[in-house]
Amino acid sequence: MREFGELLRTHRIGAGLTQQQLADFAMVSVRAIRDLECGRTRSPRAETVRLLADGLRLDEENRADLQQAGGRAAGRSAVAPPAPAGPAGLIVGREAEAAALAALLTEGRPGTGPAGLVTVTGVSGVGKTRLALEVAGVLHFRHGWSVLWHPSHTTPSIDDDQDTVLVTDRRPDPRLLEAHPRLRIIVTALAPIGLPGEQVFPLGPLADDPAVRLLLTHVHRVRPAFKAEPANQAALMGLVHELDGLPSALEFAAGWFMVYSPQHLLERLRSNPLDPTSAHLRDSLRRSLSTLDADGRELLVRMAEGEDPGHSPYARELCVRGLVRRAGPRYEVLSLVRAAVLEPVSGPHLAGGVALTWPV
Numbered sequence: 001m002r003e004f005g006e007l008l009r010t011h012r013i014g015a016g017l018t019q020q021q022l023a024d025f026a027m028v029s030v031r032a033i034r035d036l037e038c039g040r041t042r043s044p045r046a047e048t049v050r051l052l053a054d055g056l057r058l059d060e061e062n063r064a065d066l067q068q069a070g071g072r073a074a075g076r077s078a079v080a081p082p083a084p085a086g087p088a089g090l091i092v093g094r095e096a097e098a099a100a101l102a103a104l105l106t107e108g109r110p111g112t113g114p115a116g117l118v119t120v121t122g123v124s125g126v127g128k129t130r131l132a133l134e135v136a137g138v139l140h141f142r143h144g145w146s147v148l149w150h151p152s153h154t155t156p157s158i159d160d161d162q163d164t165v166l167v168t169d170r171r172p173d174p175r176l177l178e179a180h181p182r183l184r185i186i187v188t189a190l191a192p193i194g195l196p197g198e199q200v201f202p203l204g205p206l207a208d209d210p211a212v213r214l215l216l217t218h219v220h221r222v223r224p225a226f227k228a229e230p231a232n233q234a235a236l237m238g239l240v241h242e243l244d245g246l247p248s249a250l251e252f253a254a255g256w257f258m259v260y261s262p263q264h265l266l267e268r269l270r271s272n273p274l275d276p277t278s279a280h281l282r283d284s285l286r287r288s289l290s291t292l293d294a295d296g297r298e299l300l301v302r303m304a305e306g307e308d309p310g311h312s313p314y315a316r317e318l319c320v321r322g323l324v325r326r327a328g329p330r331y332e333v334l335s336l337v338r339a340a341v342l343e344p345v346s347g348p349h350l351a352g353g354v355a356l357t358w359p360v
Contacts, residue, residue, distance in 0.1 A: 002069055003039065003042075003069065004036060004042065004044065004066070004069040004070045004071075005036050005037045005038060005039050005041075005042075006037075007065065007066060007069045008033070008036055008037055008052060008066070009037045011056045011058065011062065011066070012033075012037075012056065015056050015057070016124075016284060017055075017056075018251070019033045019034060019037070020221070020251075021251075022052070022055050022056065025054075025055035025056075025133065026051040026052050026054060026055025026056075027051055027055075028048060028051050028052060028055070032044075032048065033052075043070070043071055044070050046067075046070075049066060049067055049070045052066070053066050053067070054149075057149060057167075057169075091130065091131070091134050092206070092210050092213050092214040092217060093206040093207060093209075093210025093211065093213070093214060094127065094130075094131055094134070094206075094210075097131055097203060098131060098134050098135055098138065100201075101118065101120070101131065101132075101135045101186075101201055102135050102138050102139060104118055104199065104201070105118060105135070105139065105165065105184045105186070106139070106143065114184065115184070115199045116177045116183070116184060116185065116197055117172070117177060117184075117185045117187065117195060117197055117198050117199065118184075118185070118186050118187070118198075118199050118200075118201050119186075119187040119188075119189055119192050119193055119198055119199070119200050119201065120132055120186060120187070120188050120189070120201045120203055121189055121190065121191055121192060121200055121201070121202050121203065121320055121321060121322065122190075122202060122203035122204065122321070122322035123190070123246070123285065123288050123321065123322035123323055123334065123337065124190070124248070124281065124284030124285055124287065124288050125246045125247065125248030125249055125281050125284060125285070126203050126204070126205060126246055126247065126248075126322055127203065127246075127247040127248075128188040128189075128203055129169070129188050130247070131203060132149075132167045132186045132188050133149065133167065135165075135186065136149055136165055136167050136186070139163075139165050143163065144162075144163070145162070145163040145164060145165055146159055146162045146163070146164040146165075147164070147165055147167070148164065148165070148166040148167070149165075149166070149167040149168075155173065155176070156176075158176075158180045158183055160180055160181075160182060161182075162182065163182045163184070164180070164182060164183050164184070165183075165184045165185070165186060166183065166184070166185045166186070167185075167186045167188070168185070168186075168187055168188075169187070169188045169189065170187075171187070171193050171195070172185050172187065172195075174195050174196065177197070190287075190288050190291055190321060191291065191317075191320065191321050192320065200320060202319070202320050202322065203322065204322060204325055205244045205245035205246055205322075205325065205334070206240075206245035206246075206247065206250075207245065208237060208240055208241070208245070210245075211240035211243075211245040211250060212228070212236050212237065212240055214247060214250050214251075215236065215239065215240060215250045215253070215254055216228055216236075218250060218251045218254035218255075219254045219257045221254070222254060222255055222257055222258045223257050223258060226257060232261070232262045232263065235261075235262035235263045235265075235266045236262050238266045238269075239253065239262060239265060239266050239269065241335075242266065242269040242270065242273055242335055243269070243273075243335070243336065244334040244335050244336050244337075246334075246336065248281050249281060249336060252281060253265065253269075256268075272339070273335050273336055273338075273339040274336065274339045274340065274343060281336075282340065285336060285337060285340040286340055288321065288322075288323065288337075289323070289337070289340060289341060292318075292321075295314055296314050296317060296318060299312055299314045299315070299318070300318055300323060300324075300333070300337075300341060301341055303315075303318075303324065303331065303333050304333050304337070304338040304341040304342055305342075308330065308331075309331055315331050318331070319331065322334075323337050324337070
């Protein structure tokens with residue numbers, strides 16, 4: 001049997017979470033996660049194991065494996081606890097989106113009933129899961145809904161006497177909504193999943209001011225005394241522009257503030273936008289690109305090289321996926337997406353350097 005710390009780290013990296021993000025989702029301290037992963041703590045409490053499994057959104061099989069590795073008897077959890085609202089700052093700039101998504105699930109659009117299935121789409125690192133968990137917390141704490149928020153290969157246990165929201169990153173069984181009238185489903189995905197009745201909720205990058213606030217939130221974890229002031233304001237704004245306002249990119253870039261000034265970091269970004277980001281984000285961006293069909297990939301490569309897509313029907317699809325955004329009358333490829341498209345990669349690749357597979 002694998003050691004608990006090794007298994008925990010494998011699941012965390014597979015979910016694309018930093019130790020801090022897992023700590024926020026699971027409501028467990030970063031130090032506790034660090035001690036578990038490095039083996040300093042080998043016998044976690046049952047409640048800690050449960051919180052970590054919930055934060056990782058493990059299915060029943062992987063949850064049982066984690067419990068066994070921690071020396072705990074595996075038990076079935078019929079309904080996962082509600083998604084945590086998270087500490088202040090992590091949902092910076094998403095207040096309007098959170099309110100709109102919650103309203104879509106509870107009220108629907110004018111002239112329609114509440115949405116049964118909503119797919120939150122966007123490029124990797126834009127915060128789809130974070131928004132979905134925030135809204136699940138709102139539905140639970142403000143409206144009293146039951147929340148299922150870990151993916152599962154099996155049919156979830158649903159109480160038909162209570163409003164319930166299921167948050168998943170997998171294609172759900174469409175029969176669930178027919179069988180459970182009080183169920184709502186939030187799917188987080190790179191693109192629409194194509195089920196009948198699906199309502200797509202595209203999530204774009206953060207606007208400039210909230211992006212700077214989020215960047216500073218993460219910077220203060222590594223440099224508590226850092227202050228935004230007139231001398232560095234232009235560099236901070238330049239950083240969020242180069243990083244497209246993507247929350248994950250902002251978080252990883254903040255770690256470089258331990259050794260670089262904002263001005264120096266901006267210089268590095270302008271020479272190579274992917275340089276101060278994590279390997280996981282880099283690979284996730286390539287995965288987003290490799291899911292496009294041939295026509296979509298070809299158009300994106302041409303746009304990354306400066307071509308105007310005109311009225312191409314694929315431009316809207318790229319926009320829904322969060323790979324491009326509207327900039328006035330034109331479409332604009334995200335800086336990090338352009339870098340991922342044009343950066344040379346080893347192994348099988350497509351035109352423009354797009355990796356065919358998600359590197360392991």
